[in-house]
Amino acid sequence: MILRHHRLLNLHMLSTPPIAPSLAAVSFRRPLSLAARTTPGTGSPPPPPPSPHPVKPSLASNVAGADLVRTALFVPPGVAREEVTPDMLLPGSNIVVGPYAGHAQIKQVEFVKSSARARDCPKDNRPEFAILGRSNVGKSSLINALVRKKEFALTSKKPGKTQLINHFLVNKSWYIVDLPGYGFANASQSARTDWSSFTKGYFLNRDTLVAVLLLVDASIPPQQIDLDCANWLGRNNIGMTFVFTKCDKIKGGKGKRSDDNIKHFQDLISKYYKEPPPWIMTSSVTGLGRDELLLHMSQLRNYWDNDEVV
DSSP states (O other): OOOOOOOOOOGGGOSSOOOOOOHHHHSSSSOOOTTTSOBTTTTBOOOOOOOSSOOOOOOOTTOOGGGOOGGGSBOOTTOOGGGOOGGGBOTTBSBBOOTTOOOOOOOOEEEEEEESSGGGSOOSOOOEEEEEEBTTSSHHHHHHHHHTOTTSSOOOSSTTOOOSEEEEEETTTEEEEEOOOBOOTTSOHHHHHHIIIIIHHHHHHOTTEEEEEEEEETTSOOOHHHHHHHHHHHHTTOOEEEEEEOTTOOGGGTSOOHHHHHHHHHHHHTTTOSSOOOEEEOOTTTOTTHHHHHHHHHHHHHHHHOTTOO
16 A cells, blocks of 8 residues: 555645656556566566457557657556557557556446545445546536436536535446535635545545546646646645546637647646656547546556556
8 A cells, every 4th residue: 555645735835846756656546666566476567357358449649650759658557668559549648558458338327425524435445536627627527428328427507516525336346436626716615625625635545546537628728726736636646647628629719729728738747747647638528538538447447456466
């Protein structure tokens, strides 16, 4: 089990943060230094579990043949960086598909409970992915798109309505966790204070957390509060994947394209991280990135579940 730094830092105090931990420490909930995660006596990474369905990754549209920039990629366990080829990259992302990628279909999903405190969350030791983001970033829409059920997760015309930790059980084996949004000024002061305390308490004490899906609105320029949140997660050794939402939109008809905003965000993040965390483009309207995100989550989850990881 990793050591955690129990420091409750105000998100707004991190405008000039130090460099966060390396990619190996912040992409998964557990550290992924392969030198430290080898099968005893072999010097090799633990073997991946058998996949019930063969994985056939697609050619990424943003990579051109030999111009693959390996240093900008998220390379999962079981893959040597120098062996990465363009056909191993998920479209619209920097994520390489590795041997732990497997069953990614959602066949069954059910709401389990809402919790006002981290200690009230389910205690059945199933792995979980927390979905976090600024209010009105599209958290509920993303969940609905992932499970392919309209209004399964409540969507509201009033951003900031979600004030509880909501657990959804997927395929009776793992959880999607919908967390309260941050940064919405219309919430009461007490509600904002509660978010700061109980949400951070969830991150720092939830041993079953595989990774955080940090949602970033690609239709607008980068927001400092998103950068601050990302840095807080990194400084506390909490794995994350950037999920860029609303990639089909341009605000007001005069804004920058979503890929321009994403590039700007990545440039800013690169100042804080030695290696880039995984990221992927999505749209709940067009379905962009849905299957690819689920495939990425499957390899995180399968690595987490592997009995050889200690």
